Amino acid sequence: MKQNFVRGMAILTCFLAMLVIVGLAKENxxxxxxxxxxxxxxxxxxxxxxxxxxxxxxxxCHSTDYIVRQPxxxxxxxxxxxxxxxxxxxxTVSDEEVKVVVNYLANSYGPAPAKPQPASKPTPGAPSPxxxxxxx
Numbered sequence: 443m444k445q446n447f448v449r450g451m452a453i454l455t456c457f458l459a460m461l462v463i464v465g466l467a468k469e470n471x472x473x474x475x476x477x478x479x480x481x482x483x484x485x486x487x488x489x490x491x492x493x494x495x496x497x498x499x500x501x502x503c504h505s506t507d508y509i510v511r512q513p514x515x516x517x518x519x520x521x522x523x524x525x526x527x528x529x530x531x532x533x534t535v536s537d538e539e540v541k542v543v544v545n546y547l548a549n550s551y552g553p554a555p556a557k558p559q560p561a562s563k564p565t566p567g568a569p570s571p572x573x574x575x576x577x578x
Contacts, residue, residue, distance in 0.1 A: 485510045492546025499535045499543055503527070512551060520547040 485507040487493050500509060515523070521544050527533040528540075535543065 479505075482507055488550040490546060490550050492542045493550075495539050495542040496546055499533065499539055500527070503531065503533060509547070510551070514551055514553045515548070516553050517544060517548040520544045520551075523547075 482505075485505065487496060487506050487509065496509070512523070521540075524533075524535070524540055524544055524547075528535060
């Protein structure tokens, strides 16, 4: 009789433990969502051919801030950036859409304008610009 009681308690304990495990598993398997904050209004994408493809393929993972605040780049730089998003971060963009996205980014956020060159240093003994412009 005692043996049946012990066996029954062991079965009951196992059953309760399984219920707890199943309950915890269900709680952890719920779909989790995140909500991104609204984009900064100054981070609007420039209008142009391909902007819809960028909005559809890029902004599902990151905000437009991440795009518009990048340093400008040519087609190869943007191609490398898009490839990184696909290979490293798992972005799912078709080959056709990649071309559209890269062209848009290169045309809208192309290379940064060249920085002005510093003024050349005067040659020793040469008149300064002020001396050249003053009447004698």
